[in-house]
Amino acid sequence: MTQSVVVQGELQGRVGTLSLAADRPVPNGYSFSLLSLIAVGQCGNQIGCCFWDLALREHAAVNQKGIYDEAISSFFRNVDTRVVGDGGSISKGKICSLKARAVLIDMEEGVVNEILQGPLRDVFDNKQLITDISGSGNNWAVGHKVFGSLYQEQILEKLRKSAEHCDCLQCFFIIHSMGGGTGSGLGTFLLKVLEDEFPEVYRFVTSVYPSGEDDVITSPYNSILAMKELNEHADCVLPIDNQSLFDIISKIDLMVNSGKLGTTVKPKSLVTSSAEALKKQHQKPFDGMNNIVANLLLNLTSSARFEGSLNMDLNEISMNLVPFPQLHYLVSSLTPLYTLADVNIPTRRLDQMFSDAFSKDHQLIRADPKHSLYLACALMVRGNVQVSDLRRNIERLKPSLQFISWNQEGWKTSLCSVPPVGHSHSLLALANNTCVKPTFMELRERFMRLYKKKAHLHHYLQIEGMEESCFAEAVSSVSGLIEEYKQLDATLGTPVEDLPRLSVAV
């Protein structure tokens, strides 16, 4: 028996405590969707796999009656598998068989095949998959130009299909890595396709940036070429880097192994995903790292899926956090990274969660928002936290943070009443902050080192449609972005002054 069937079995079987208003008819049924998740390349699919696993667990924990409700519908379709063909979607009532609102794309078969043989195989069908066997050879141009044109129609077809299944598609989520060929090349190719085909649907991208010691030699090329596409065609980008994820995992490990008084990691929390996960991490650190990113996506969407006293839809993220179209890179942090053993967490610990969200070692990229300039900041809280807790912590932390002159009160907040499974509360902080600049500069430096020597360039230039000007344009796009951040940084420390106002005749 596969795991997803187990989860669905639980959804159906358990007598629930979830109370729904009894006599209220559901208007049109739920065929409403927040997002369609598109995983591209090896890294994207590994994270995606983690994500769907967690999403199923989370909804199983919250929805114990097995009724297909609004919250589930934002991630999954409810399908009657007995109906042959396409028409089996059920918009209300009992959960039959859940299908993820996702498209999996990889230009080699390994990871996708693994998923299809694994516990999650039932939440995907082949209509959602696009694979090839040859791979992109860590070459952005192969992914972008070759596979892009080769698969454009097929990808579009599948995306249209997946979009047809929902009457309100809010957001596409793309998960990919920047350093390789498929995720980086084909993933960013997709952005443009989506922009043309679904101009009203937001495009959020989770991009995994290569670390300095990356073993892919051409990763700086791939990343810079991809950055230009992200600059131009994404609404929001959440940059992640592997090194930071690795450091966070090590920190959790240390915490567990040090055996400090009262510090045990809860076995059932989603951060660690299962009791064995911790042990496994020593052999496969990527599992733990992918898990963190998957949690980021869960928390990012929680306030749109579940009830709360202060909701936050996905479209509010870019509305509040993106003051200028190009500056759409958001640094994220998740706290608490591990949950302490006791359940009734006193206020001091709750406040610690807020403090940690701003500290350097909780960021999902190597960046220090506290010592850089904030353009805007969002705090997305889950669990038993009230507006007074939020306000107290904002007041407390504000003096230690620097905000740009015209956005001194640049805070956006949300309160979702459903905590992550196994936790009592959690916080996702998103910062539009100039601290992303060093990551981009470092990447540009590594790019220039290769580019000056024209190293490996021929691998790219032999691809049809790829010219040397592509490289020059890409690096200038990234430089333009860096320059914008620099100019903002230059305002650091200048006193905030009110501008002369309009005067009216009285």
Added chain:
Amino acid sequence: MSIVTVQLGQCGNQIGFEVFDALYNDSHCPQGLCSKRENEVYQESCKERFFSEEENGVPVARAVLVDMEPKVINQTLSKAAQSGQWKYGQHSCFCQKQGSGNNWAYGYSVHGPRHEEPIMNLIQKEVEKCDCLSGFFIIMSMAGGTGSGLGAFITQNLQDQYSNALKMNQIIWPYGTGEVIVQNYNSILTLSHLYRSSDALLVHENDAVHKICAKLMNIKQISFRDINQVLAHQLGSVFQPTYSMEGSYHYRRNPLGDLMESLVPHPEFKMLGIRNIPQMCENSLAYSTFTWTGLLKHLRQMLISNSKMEEGINWQVRPPLSGLPPLGKVSLNRELHFNTSIANLVILRGKDVHSADLGGFKDPELYTSWLAPVNAFSAWKTQRAFRKYEKSAALVSNSQFLLKPLDTIVGKAWNMFASKAYIHQYTKFGIEEEDFLDSFTLLEQVVASYCNV
């Protein structure tokens, strides 16, 4: 006469529920401290205003619920149904699947025109249930996108279609910081549009109500529900029935009309605020006694020193002495000391209400020079006690109280506008820089007018 309430957006719907709940619970409260007959008349009058009756006897709120996403409306409906005492009409909600994303332009220019017809139809159905319509009470926040943008659009439509009915907008003024980043933009767009289409804006500031929860209600961990309940209490203390004449047991029939007549003497001044006294948690209430003299003395000082609650009143503030040369224009840079009123309405509820001396509110020094106290001050009374308070007083005032918050919001929005930050999010949906400039101009005018009363 009846009032039709329109609840818009997350904030409007959450507050609307608490308001109806407070109204219902007060009118069915056994401790009315008055005769059975009087209590019945009071109940009847409250019902006529805010509820219609269905066949099975459960009162149905005269309300239309509008939101652009389904979660909050579903929650609100089921909370009302669970109360078992009153409910919302079966076909009184309109919701969509995608919110306005904190974007005023999206609420106003996209959702508004797109959903105009069904929403206006729902409102019309509600209006048709009233024997006689006094007006509309529109509850919305100004920080987000749906309440603010769609709210401004709907208010404008009501103005076009029901030009004879009064429109009062209950506006939730956002916290100074920490709710929505573009709240100052959304606020100036909302306020400037409402200034053209609404008859009065009744403003509640989240910061002020939050303080009341902390200081007067002694709540440690304050939730939005706590805040909304205080707000609902204040609204109830104003809009529950009062006598139409001194000493009669007839209740005022047109509360909205009477209120506007007393408080909005000039279309340039339509910002109203509520203060109430006493306000405390139930535990303390049992050990407290009040005199009308004491309550009114405090309430008057709250008014002139612009204090939103009883605690921390500045007793140093005095009206400017007559005979001395006028102090000149109020400077916004200086702490605003004396809060000059344009008009005030005091509402007294409870024991010995006829003995209360309201002389302190009739002092000409409290008011602007162009309105005599006899025109600027009115009082409503009833012997029927409000909720558990043996005596209670509420004050609705049109005064300089909002000058500072308004000036701050306009200033912050202006600073942001100068850098052109976030403007692209609005132009995407048809709100151009010109529209912002129009809003700034109108509100600078309002600031100047209130400054110079």
